[in-house]
Amino acid sequence: MKIMAKLILLVGPLKGILALAVLLGALGALAAAAIPVLGAAALLTAAGIGATPAPPEWTPTVFVGLAFLAGLSRGVFRYGEQTANHYIAFRLLALIREKLFAALRRLCPAKLEGKEKGDLIAVLTSDIELLEVFYAHTLSPAAIALIMAAAVAGLVWICHPLFALIALTAHIALGAALPAVASRFAREGQRRLREENGRFAAFYLDSLRGLPELLQYGGAEARKREMGRRTDMADAARRRLNRLESVTGALAGLLVTAFTLLALVAGCLLYGQGRIAAAAVLPVVLIFSSFGPALALTALGSSLPGVLAAGRRVLAILEEEPETPEVTNGESPDFSGAESRNLSFSYGGEEVLRDISISLEKGVITGITGRSGSGKSTFLKLLMRFWQPPANTVFISGAEIDHINTGRLRELESFMTQETYLFHSTIGENILIGRPGASRADMIAAAKKAALHDFVLSLPEGYDTPVGEMGCTLSSGERQRVGLARAFLHDAPLLLLDEPTSNLDSLNEGVILKALREEKSGRAVALVSHRPSTMGVADTVYLLGNG
Ligand SMILES: Nc1ncnc2c1ncn2[C@@H]1O[C@H](COP(=O)(O)OP(=O)(O)O)[C@@H](O)[C@H]1O
Ligand SMILES: [Mg+2]
The missing domain is CATH 1.20.1560.10 (ABC transporter type 1, transmembrane domain)
Structure with missing residues (x-):
């Protein structure tokens, strides 16, 4: 009834x-x-x-x-x-x-x-x-x-x-x-x-x-x-x-x-x-x-x-109630750094992170490494507020993350996830997801930073080449670089990269690390990877143990 x-x-x-x-x-x-x-x-x-x-x-x-x-x-x-x-x-x-x-x-x-x-x-x-x-x-x-x-x-x-x-x-x-x-x-x-x-x-x-x-x-x-x-x-x-x-x-x-x-x-x-x-x-x-x-x-x-x-x-x-309700009447600060203080987190059951204090500063690439399942992705997701961190543990620009308007948070952060989803449209449109309405020149610049431009030029219709359903016509490395191009195009002051080079050969990795080094002035970069060659670009490296 x-x-x-x-x-x-x-x-x-x-x-x-x-x-x-x-x-x-x-x-x-x-x-x-x-x-x-x-x-x-x-x-x-x-x-x-x-x-x-x-x-x-x-x-x-x-x-x-x-x-x-x-x-x-x-x-x-x-x-x-x-x-x-x-x-x-x-x-x-x-x-x-x-x-x-x-x-x-x-x-x-x-x-x-x-x-x-x-x-x-x-x-x-x-x-x-x-x-x-x-x-x-x-x-x-x-x-x-x-x-x-x-x-x-x-x-x-x-x-x-x-x-x-x-x-x-x-x-x-x-x-x-x-x-x-x-x-x-x-x-x-x-x-x-x-x-x-x-x-x-x-x-x-x-x-x-x-x-x-x-x-x-x-x-x-x-x-x-x-x-x-x-x-x-x-x-x-x-x-x-x-x-x-x-x-x-x-x-x-x-x-x-x-x-x-x-x-x-x-x-x-x-x-x-x-x-x-x-x-x-x-x-x-x-x-x-x-x-x-x-x-x-x-x-x-x-x-x-x-x-x-x-x-x-x-x-x-x-x-259903969302995991993290949208914030609309909070603050919209400029970016001055992000920080976790004594952050512990569990998905309901076992503790995934324990007492993590990491500060992400402007102009610094902070590397986070550790074995698979140690909580690296979880840490980035908490910085995105995909999940609710405990009170007084995650701060953006000095303000608690819960007090920042969700729209502003999305502007401040570029998050490249471990799996890049490709929409069933052209490769250019897939990059433009990062910043709808961006100019073609900006899009190409982002693709170059992601070591994607030469590959796209080799395609029959360049940036207008359609990618198949679920992007299955692209290799995982190519897909990853599209995700990276999106993150670069979004052009946010806090760049969160989750294993951005895991499927790349060392040549493409080199291009991307060089781009990162050039990008880091004026922004904070959190770089998650288990590749020592990728960690080499980081200014500080944290090793995540068992949480
Ligand atoms: N949505 C989820 N619900 C429950 N457990 C999860 C969820 N996501 C990740 N986990 C668990 O949390 C732990 C850390 O995962 P993750 O942060 O992805 O590790 P990493 O990125 O370091 O490989 C793993 O044991 C994983 O199984
Ligand atoms: Mg992970």
């Missing part, structure tokens, strides 16, 4: 269109139910039961008119309802995607580290799509079913309260009780299905990425068999849900028949006792023909748990 309420709140600006969808849907459902009722009324009139008999030639006209009117209104109303519902659904999905992106911008980069990445992608793709079911096929159908139940109960009440009781019971059974029971039984199955599907997708992707290894070492056949086994497991989960859907459908059919019979028996008894007129066949027909909207809800029962679980995951991201 809480999740549904929150999802409904997101409708906000589209309330009017939702109301329109409900109105059109209710009118359409009522029109559909009216066809048999009016037809029966015409028959009664023709047969002279109740009112005065009509002339025989009147009957065909009535039927043609009825069919035309009802069909038209039903068609037009239904079309309008569906259009409005899908408009709402897809507008909302677009809106939620935007909100999710904004939320992730707050939550990252901490959120994208670690193991949650695969799950996150599932939320961003399949979960959002599932919400379409809620907005286009659950929300207004529920309102329409409610209106229909009330309208039908009210109309048949005019004839006799017993009919109203039967109608209400039938609508509650079909539109509320049966879907609630079905959704309870489907919960576990939906969870299993998503889990199996997720696992299968991950396995498939893993196999695809590792295909060269599988071919080389002859593992493809076994992998294929495993894939078949996992397909079967996902299928088993799906089959169970299908069975549940069939059973629910059959039960719904039984209930419709039972309640129609009940209304018929009640009508006969009341007529026999002389309590109602012969025209009382009309309420029975109305009850019989009013089940459409309730049946639409019955069919939703087994998919609802999956939809709500998707909604919960989407909402969880929207509501």
Whole structure:
């Protein structure tokens, strides 16, 4: 209920269109139910039961008119309802995607580290799509079913309260009780299905990425068999849900028949006792023909748990608190150096850094070296405030890092991470990420410092050469130099370089170290590397031991 309420709140600006969808849907459902009722009324009139008999030639006209009117209104109303519902659904999905992106911008980069990445992608793709079911096929159908139940109960009440009781019971059974029971039984199955599907997708992707290894070492056949086994497991989960859907459908059919019979028996008894007129066949027909909207809800029962679980995951991201909240009302100092004082840090479990005091001064290259896993990258990330350092441990320009506006912090710092991500665009645009809007001359200067320029000139279209998806057409050394060019182009007074030369030959390393030496005046450089040749350029070197 809480999740549904929150999802409904997101409708906000589209309330009017939702109301329109409900109105059109209710009118359409009522029109559909009216066809048999009016037809029966015409028959009664023709047969002279109740009112005065009509002339025989009147009957065909009535039927043609009825069919035309009802069909038209039903068609037009239904079309309008569906259009409005899908408009709402897809507008909302677009809106939620935007909100999710904004939320992730707050939550990252901490959120994208670690193991949650695969799950996150599932939320961003399949979960959002599932919400379409809620907005286009659950929300207004529920309102329409409610209106229909009330309208039908009210109309048949005019004839006799017993009919109203039967109608209400039938609508509650079909539109509320049966879907609630079905959704309870489907919960576990939906969870299993998503889990199996997720696992299968991950396995498939893993196999695809590792295909060269599988071919080389002859593992493809076994992998294929495993894939078949996992397909079967996902299928088993799906089959169970299908069975549940069939059973629910059959039960719904039984209930419709039972309640129609009940209304018929009640009508006969009341007529026999002389309590109602012969025209009382009309309420029975109305009850019989009013089940459409309730049946639409019955069919939703087994998919609802999956939809709500998707909604919960989407909402969880929207509501998640970022590791480091954005600072906007802090200081925006000029750069005069950075410092850590007795900095200790852990990612929740074991301590990664203990009592680190390092000062990064202008005009100085500070080298940080140490074995893999000793916390070098973590130290740089804390200087970026990707993670929250303890109070009074990290300072920029003498101010505690938490008190500096996040926008200013990004201006003051250039961070080259260990893995450079390349966007699916040209190599020039990839460098320009470092400073959007920079001139071409500045971009080329940065590329030269990063020992990238000659390589780019050797490409067929120079800086306009596209790099493939995930930059897979570039070698890791070339990719690294693009990352370095970005950092140089950003031109910040605090330069943080995480293993900038790990994939480079000594020739390119030399070019870069020379550039660094030239760049260091007026800026502070933190240079993380385990290469002694790279450490040679540093003025001071810290060795990080076990944290
Ligand atoms: N996001 C994270 N969550 C939990 N542990 C992490 C995370 N990032 C790094 N670690 C752990 O912190 C330790 C230091 O990592 P890192 O700073 O990357 O070391 P280095 O850069 O010196 O190789 C390692 O043991 C690593 O497994
Ligand atoms: Mg590292």
